[in-house]
Amino acid sequence: MPLYFYAECLDCGFKTPYDPKKPGCPKCGSLWREAHYNYAVLAQTFLKQIANRPFNLWRYRELLPIQKIIPDLTLGEGGTPLIHAKNLGLMLGLPNLYIKDERQGPTNSFKDRQAAITIAVLKEAGITEMVCASTGNVAISYSAYASRAGIKLWAFLTSLVPAVKMREVALYGTQVVKITGSYDLTKQLAEEFSRQRNMFLDLGARSIPCVESMKTIAFEIAEQISNLVHNHELKDIEPPKTPWMAPDWYIQSVSGGMGPLGADKGFRELKLMGLIEKQPKLGLIQTEGCAPMVHAWRQNKDEVIPVLSPRTRIETLATGNPGRTYTLLRKAIQKGSGGEIESVSDEEAFRAMHLLAKMEGLSVEPAAAVAFAGVVKLFRAGTIKPNEVVVINCTGHTVPVERSMLGEGWEHNIDATAKAVQENEEGLLAALSSVTIDKFPKIAIIDDEPDVRKLVRRILQSQGNYVLVEASNGKDAVEIIRKERPNLILLDLMMPDMDGFSVMDTLQSQPETREIPIIVVTAKELTAFEKGRLKGHIQSLMQKGNFMSDDLLDEVNSLLK
Ligand SMILES: *Cc1c(COP(=O)(O)O)cnc(C)c1O
Numbered sequence: 186m187p188l189y190f191y192a193e194c195l196d197c198g199f200k201t202p203y204d205p206k207k208p209g210c211p212k213c214g215s216l217w218r219e220a221h222y223n224y225a226v227l228a229q230t231f232l233k234q235i236a237n238r239p240f241n242l243w244r245y246r247e248l249l250p251i252q253k254i255i256p257d258l259t260l261g262e263g264g265t266p267l268i269h270a271k272n273l274g275l276m277l278g279l280p281n282l283y284i285k286d287e288r289q290g291p292t293n294s295f296k297d298r299q300a301a302i303t304i305a306v307l308k309e310a311g312i313t314e315m316v317c318a319s320t321g322n323v324a325i326s327y328s329a330y331a332s333r334a335g336i337k338l339w340a341f342l343t344s345l346v347p348a349v350k351m352r353e354v355a356l357y358g359t360q361v362v363k364i365t366g367s368y369d370l371t372k373q374l375a376e377e378f379s380r381q382r383n384m385f386l387d388l389g390a391r392s393i394p395c396v397e398s399m400k401t402i403a404f405e406i407a408e409q410i411s412n413l414v415h416n417h418e419l420k421d422i423e424p425p426k427t428p429w430m431a432p433d434w435y436i437q438s439v440s441g442g443m444g445p446l447g448a449d450k451g452f453r454e455l456k457l458m459g460l461i462e463k464q465p466k467l468g469l470i471q472t473e474g475c476a477p478m479v480h481a482w483r484q485n486k487d488e489v490i491p492v493l494s495p496r497t498r499i500e501t502l503a504t505g506n507p508g509r510t511y512t513l514l515r516k517a518i519q520k521g522s523g524g525e526i527e528s529v530s531d532e533e534a535f536r537a538m539h540l541l542a543k544m545e546g547l548s549v550e551p552a553a554a555v556a557f558a559g560v561v562k563l564f565r566a567g568t569i570k571p572n573e574v575v576v577i578n579c580t581g582h583t584v585p586v587e588r589s590m591l592g593e594g595w596e597h598n599i600d601a602t603a604k605a606v607q608e609n610e611e612g613l614l615a616a617l618s619s620v621t622i623d624k625f626p627k628i629a630i631i632d633d634e635p636d637v638r639k640l641v642r643r644i645l646q647s648q649g650n651y652v653l654v655e656a657s658n659g660k661d662a663v664e665i666i667r668k669e670r671p672n673l674i675l676l677d678l679m680m681p682d683m684d685g686f687s688v689m690d691t692l693q694s695q696p697e698t699r700e701i702p703i704i705v706v707t708a709k710e711l712t713a714f715e716k717g718r719l720k721g722h723i724q725s726l727m728q729k730g731n732f733m734s735d736d737l738l739d740e741v742n743s744l745l746k
């Protein structure tokens with residue numbers, strides 16, 4: 186038992202020891218209660234207690250509602266890596282952009298934190314059967330842990346949950362109850378079922394173990410960010426006076442809002458104990474088709490008006506009625522943490538999903554991509570500033586990629602069984618020539634910064650078929666362009682010795698290179714004189730750190746036509 190741990194009612198303030206079998210306040214019956222610990226004592230002891238423990242979520246056990254760890258239950262939950270999103274950061278002009286990769290949990294979503302701790306608490310309390318309602322990931326994660334704990338699980342799922350996810354739930358031996366109807370209705374039916382059968386019901390944001398479990402992501406992020414800052418890996422950020430440091434932003438895609446509620450509480454506790462100077466702002470991102478929090482936030486309302494029929498293909502985020510969780514999050518943002526609640530369209534999320542896979546090597550589910558699309562939007566609106574440290578909770582795993590998410594032209598087909606191909610070797614080579622590169626347009630990338638060349642190369646190679654040549658200075662550029670005769674040149678202006686202007690002048694003084702179109706890609710703020718020098722000589726001007734891959738690709742493709 187952690188030191189002086191108790192539950193305090195949010196409605197009447199009554200304090201009691203916590204008993205998972207009695208979820209309501211004994212005085213007023215409210216289900217909304219919050220866990221409290223003795224922060225004054227922990228401020229003195231916590232760092233010493235955790236010092237030699239492995240990096241997983243049990244490391245923070247003094248701040249969790251468990252008596253003791255049950256080793257047989259663990260599947261390696263928590264302790265996920267914090268990954269630098271270097272390419273995305275370069276593209277946006279946001280150098281300190283980090284991804285908390287929750288796909289790396291045991292069932293590939295951040296719900297593993299919730300399941301690991303809740304199931305441990307229930308096991309401790311001797312509960313053997315339970316009910317949960319889910320948009321997919323909660324049921325998968327609870328199923329895995331329930332299986333280890335010997336708890337029978339009834340999972341109520343909306344019929345919108347993809348069939349593969351539903352079958353994964355069943356694979357663990359969970360009883361799947363599929364409801365044709367909204368998620369909110371599914372939750373009501375699960376509640377009714379648990380009442381009829383007198384079974385334990387998972388209460389989500391009203392459950393102390395659930396909310397407490399989400400604190401662990403905050404603790405991990407604060408430790409990881411402080412390691413980075415002390416190793417001078419954050420650009421232009423000085424180490425704080427406190428032992429740990431929080432980022433400026435915690436960004437998450439939001440459905441019911443339990444994740445940010447718990448994470449915010451975690452950061453608040455770290456501040457109470459003097460481990461961090463300030464809490465991160467909360468960036469809560471919903472899908473446009475189901476954005477009750479965004480509507481209420483914009484209208485400055487304290488309560489949501491439920492969205493009765495969500496219109497989104499991202500079923501994981503289809504909580505139409507987040508209820509009091511919104512009210513609590515709004516209070517957290519307004520009274521302390523700061524932040525913003527915003528929405529993005531399904532299409533923006535799908536685009537972000539592509540971007541993340543192509544630029545950072547992370548294949549995520551659409552619900553997770555919503556948070557990334559949200560960062561782009563908040564950054565462009567000036568809400569997120571270029572010098573801020575931003576952590577995105579990459580909430581969940583890949584689902585099998587459906588055709589509609591890929592678009593056209595992603596495969597090359599060769600029928601090696603066709604007669605013409607089989608008859609002789611030339612047939613096979615002819616068939617392969619459809620995939621060879623000599624037909625593809627050639628583009629020269631001229632930039633002295635290796636990171637920028639790498640980024641531009643990645644944008645082009647992952648999203649189109651081009652032959653790419655590179656040069657890192659003006660002299661080599663002129664030489665390579667004369668030799669290779671590219672169809673297009675991407676030219677940096679600021680390079681030592683021979684700068685971009687001189688490269689342009691040299692190329693355009695020669696008949697054989699005069700006609701090659703040029704896109705200037707520069708980080709330079711151009712003077713009127715410099716703009717005048719470029720006018721009539723280049724086809725397009727793009728500002729580094731401010732273009733997304735789509736913009737660059739659009740320019741490239743329109744000039745190659
Ligand atoms: C549950 C879930 C969310 C939403 O989390 P809440 O904190 O409950 O709003 C987002 N993305 C994924 C992948 C999820 O599984």
Ligand SMILES: [Zn+2]
Nearest residue numbers: 194197210213
């Ligand atoms: Zn009460």
